[in-house]
Amino acid sequence: MSEKFVRKHSIHSPEQLAAAERSIETVNREEIEIVRLVWPDQHGLLRGKALTRKAYLAALESGTEITMAPFFFDPANAIVFNPFTPDGGFSVEGLGGSPNLKMVPDPGTFRVLPWVESTAVVFCDLYMANGQPFPLAPRTILKETLSDFASSGYKLISGIEMEWYLTRVVDDGLAKGSLGAPGTPADPPVVAPVARGYNYLLMDHLDEIDDVLRPIRRALEQMGLPLRSFDDEWAPSQVETTFDVLEGVAAADAAALFRMTTKQIAKRQGYLASFMCTPAIAGFYASGWHLHTSVVDAGTGRNLMVPSDNAPLSELGRHYVGGTLAHGVAASVFTTPTINGYRRRRPYSLAPDRLTWGQDNRAAMMRVISAPNDAASHVENRVGDSAANPYLYLAAQAAAGHDGIVNRVDPGPISEDPYNAEVEQLPVTLADAVAALEADTFFRKAFGDGFIDYLVAMKRSEVDRFEAWTAENSDPDTYINGVTDWEHREYFENF
Template structure:
């Protein structure tokens, strides 16, 4: 991490010549500009940098699409301001002489762009602060590595790619060390960018691995999460390899993003530990109850793509049931830890989620339970796949309809935010429904 004084000194000495100003878009991707370090220090630092407002209103292919109130041909596709958050300033070891700063997104009059994922999370954090609470999270991201480059993958139509491991390497030290040239560079680069690296392990799908970092305050973790995904792909590309964070790349295990979430009170003490049943505090019980009660309405924020819902399969280690349990990996909410480490692990999201939106949704859901003093249902023991409880939405269409009609979501986030992300879902659905897939051709070309 860098202070502003350090950046000025390193710029003067020529050790840093580029500053990336970055925002996170609807899809959870870092977008922005590479600025000359001298220009950033002398000018952009004080007034920000500008970017077209379509950055928060395009599809994954960067196509301008209809239905967004904040950005359209009718409004002229004007600018937004990238306002640097200097607390996020850091060096980027995988690029020479380069620093990066995460920005908030403002309108040119200085007012916040409420549809911006980072602003959405900050609003929910402020609501939580009003209750005397602060959220800490850690995200566990799974991904699949390939010995195929991104360019080769594109030319191959993303078929017949070569995974970095040929078999299930879950916890396999041999499987992990065989991909160490790439993984070591990623780990050490992230440490050099201010991350506290915990470790890495192999996973079930060929070429699949998981890298974890120490938990931090919610906003800092989400900033790091977005930087990590960008950095891991950039480093893989430098090695003529590729990484995918797709929720479900193939028929085997998908890529998850488990979110560990705990709360501290105003004095910095763990707020989920108490004298109640299971060693829970009243806040813990109400928080879990709120998560479960609002999960159907907020699933979109944890599973924002068509592909996301293909993870939700019985026996896949991805949940299907809206239930909680102790150290139970079949539940949507798994309670782990004890004493000061007691926390919730929300297992619904895939690696394709936007961390700001997902975390904002979890905080809003937990707050719903606290504010309404909801009663926590009993835990599920045994397989939640067979429990008689409410199920997660199974398609993007179902999840977007639940979000659209949710009075709770519209109260928690505001109509502008809900309408914006419902439109994002509809855009994806329309694009998918107009596409003829390889699966359809294979089944129908000769046999129908």
């Protein structure tokens, strides 16, 4: 009998093999009937298969085959690459003809889903038939980036702070609306806000939607995610959710699982949760994803960013910020991957528009939250779009910060007035960001030419479709919140 795929290619560590046994025990104890095997695609959306109990047990040893077809598609499922050319349009050998990939469970991520009867979920990694990691998979990109980080003796610790919108579905539109086509999103549902009036932290707003938030909160806690808070955010129907810190890939998995949980539970109750930055709904405002990070010693767990005097951060912390700022322009495609997300980037909007850092200053791109000898000292990257791919957002942060540490990059002086600082501005459109990434040598070295060329082509398709639409629909008076109908169709339900 031939050796099973996982063992043959030494994919699972001893810790993962032990986790696999624990997951089997849970499957049997909880009488799990279906295990959803999921993987994050290039857009941060979770795709996968629902396997029976028997099929899951087999996948722990052999993986399960899936088509790589989703990697041909942009966010609207426009076919960007022709799979039937000799190389499939990719620079990676062996991808012509749309071959199958192996989806291998990462058993340490196995969780029972509280809102679905007798069902569990597990994150997976993707592999080529020869046992090599699939080089276009975002989870692989993050793992490899964190491995480089660890080679210097560091670990990345991350905290998630994400804003999103909760709306009530008034008409799902399935009986009369367009169901969409490749490159043309379906008509999104007609929705209504769940609150009125701009406020911050208003308890009455939270109470109005408690019946919807409660099952989401309970599910997150039952799955072991370190939930900290649900907050009433600035705009009507806008919610902020925060989590305590997690290490490495676990933080990206948590962000992806949080979005999946929130959207699925809300939909089951007749609501639509959206992580689109600015929906085309009157009165709505931009949502962001603030990524809190610190660097710790891999051996002791000691926070290496803590200042010992009146400096904002330790020397290592300053260089970490320096790297993030130095690569902030090229990282924009990773932190803000949608056309819509660039509507945040305007001065005096609680979102950064240039490469600055500041002490507890929410106008800066990198907000320092620290005090001398405070073990919780860290930085907050405020540039992210709530629709960002968690794996690529964290990978870009880790790669840039690590480069800053290794090469002792100076972040320059702290900005007292970030919106007036005489420093380089961030890209103001996705097209500008894509051009910057294509020309960038740092991320080509960090993530590989093949992946950068792939992502550039993917995002160019998105930009081209948007520009073609606006060429024929250029009347700003028809836009809501300055947001086009194209953006709302493209992102509102999808993200």
